Structures are given as C-alpha cells and as structure tokens.
Amino acid sequence: MHKLTQKEVFKDLNLEKIDFYLLNTVDSTNTFAKKKLLEKDYLVVIAEEQTAGRGRQGKQWYSPDAGNIYMSIKLRSNDYAPLSLIVGLLISEAMDSVSGQKINVGLKWPNDLLIDNKKICGILIESEVNEGNVDFIIGIGINYFLPKKESWWGEINDLADILPREKLINAILKRITKYLENGYESWKVAWEKRCVHMGKEIKVISNNQNDYEIGVFTGINEKGKMMLKTKNELKIISSGECSIKGIY
Ligand code: BTN
Numbered sequence: 001m002h003k004l005t006q007k008e009v010f011k012d013l014n015l016e017k018i019d020f021y022l023l024n025t026v027d028s029t030n031t032f033a034k035k036k037l038l039e040k041d042y043l044v045v046i047a048e049e050q051t052a053g054r055g056r057q058g059k060q061w062y063s064p065d066a067g068n069i070y071m072s073i074k075l076r077s078n079d080y081a082p083l084s085l086i087v088g089l090l091i092s093e094a095m096d097s098v099s100g101q102k103i104n105v106g107l108k109w110p111n112d113l114l115i116d117n118k119k120i121c122g123i124l125i126e127s128e129v130n131e132g133n134v135d136f137i138i139g140i141g142i143n144y145f146l147p148k149k150e151s152w153w154g155e156i157n158d159l160a161d162i163l164p165r166e167k168l169i170n171a172i173l174k175r176i177t178k179y180l181e182n183g184y185e186s187w188k189v190a191w192e193k194r195c196v197h198m199g200k201e202i203k204v205i206s207n208n209q210n211d212y213e214i215g216v217f218t219g220i221n222e223k224g225k226m227m228l229k230t231k232n233e234l235k236i237i238s239s240g241e242c243s244i245k246g247i248y
Pocket of ligand 1: 028029031052055056059061070072112121123124139141142
C-alpha cells in the first residue's frame with residue numbers, strides 16, 4: 001500500500017504555520033494531538049492505524065491499517081458554534097473538488113458524511129482550555145476499506161482512483177485553514193442543501209441514550225443546532241445523535 005508522504009499531503013500549504021506528525025501507528029490521533037502544545041497556528045496528526053480510535057459519544061472507531069484516513073487538526077478558535085457542522089461540509093466539498101464532482105456526498109446531523117446512505121466519514125471534535133484560549137481538536141476518520149464492518153458503514157475504495165487519499169487530505173487541510181482565515185458566509189444554506197434528512201421525520205437520541213424525540217427535521221440555525229418540529233412544538237436541539245428510517 002502507498003504510504004502517505006509529507007510532500008503530497010502538505011503540497012502548497014504553508015508549513016511555517018503547521019506542525020505535523022505522520023505516524024505509522026498511534027493510540028488515537030486526537031489523544032496524541034491533545035498532548036502536544038499548539039506552537040504554530042495548526043498541528044496536524046495523521047496515522048496509518050489507530051489502536052484506540054475514538055468515536056463520538058464514547059464509542060470506538062475501528063481503525064485498521066488498511067489505507068484509511070485518520071487525521072486530527074488542532075487549532076485555536078474562539079467560536080465552536082458552527083465548527084462541528086462546517087467541518088463536515090468542508091470535507092464533502094473537498095471530496096467534490098478532488099473527484100471532479102463525480103460523487104454525491106450527503107450530510108447527516110451533526111457531522112456524518114454519507115454515500116449511498118452509508119457512513120463513510122465520522123468527525124469527533126474535542127476542546128481544551130490552555131491559558132485562557134480554547135484549542136479545538138478536529139478528528140476526522142474516512143473509510144476507504146474495512147476488513148469487517150457493520151451494515152451501515154460505507155467504504156470509498158472504488159473511488160480511490162478519483163479520490164486518492166493524499167489529495168483528499170491535502171484538499172481538506174486547505175479548506176479548513178482557508179475557512180479559519182476567511183470564514184464561510186453561506187455555510188448554513190450549503191449544509192442544508194447536502195443534508196439527507198431535510199423535511200424528513202427523524203428520531204433524536206440524547207447523549208446519555210436515555211431519552212429520545214421524534215419530529216420533522218426543518219433545518220439548522222446559525223449555531224448549527226437542529227430545529228425539530230415535534231407534535232407539540234418547534235424544538236432547538238444542540239446535541240445527540242439522530243436516526244432516520246431506511247438510513248441509520
Ligand atoms: C464518529 O463517531 O463519527 C467520529 C469518529 C471520528 C474518528 C476520528 S479518526 C481520527 C481521530 N482520532 C480518533 O481517535 N478519532 C478521530
């Protein structure tokens with residue numbers, strides 16, 4: 001398998017602003033990034049394999065050495081609000097631009113990426129306060145090939161010719177750094193356009209998995225929170241997982 005190289009991954013990126021680690025194996029790129037001090041604008045950690053990959057809500061993220069993407073980007077920002085949703089949008093746009101728009105990537109709130117209704121990318125954003133500043137760690141996992149998988153997990157190995165791993169990572173890094181430097185005016189409209197469950201009935205499960213709400217997803221607000229029309233009211237929901245009939 002072709003290993004990732006610095007030259008390809010960081011092509012046309014300003015390395016004066018980026019500290020990076022390209023690793024063969026690590027427990028979790030997010031955990032590794034958390035332990036490192038942010039001495040430049042960005043710290044990027046990429047590994048071929050994770051032995052303790054972490055997903056949202058305390059779940060594991062299966063991370064075999066099989067040509068997948070396991071990457072974390074640490075950065076300082078004063079605004080978490082839409083970051084979690086925008087990152088998913090930026091990755092789907094990076095996939096379009098690298099592949100020449102030959103694929104159709106959907107978004108599922110808050111930040112799963114889907115192809116043919118299967119999850120091909122997951123995002124875990126963590127934060128920590130350092131001397132009054134908030135450092136965010138954006139963890140991105142993209143599945144090209146999984147030797148074993150659940151029914152709702154997707155893979156993009158058959159797109160590897162039009163979506164080479166190193167080009168995709170490069171495009172993601174460019175979009176995320178550009179977003180942090182310039183913002184993204186119309187992100188909400190762009191996010192909703194890609195959402196696979198706009199106007200659909202969904203089930204929203206709380207973070208502790210104990211409660212749920214059923215309603216129609218009517219969109220997101222400026223902070224990336226979900227608007228859910230239940231039988232009795234319009235609810236604004238900021239955390240949890242959602243599931244959609246026929247998807248997952
Ligand atoms: C999810 O549950 O959907 C989020 C999955 C995030 C996985 C990525 S892989 C790179 C980074 N390191 C981790 O341990 N997790 C994230």
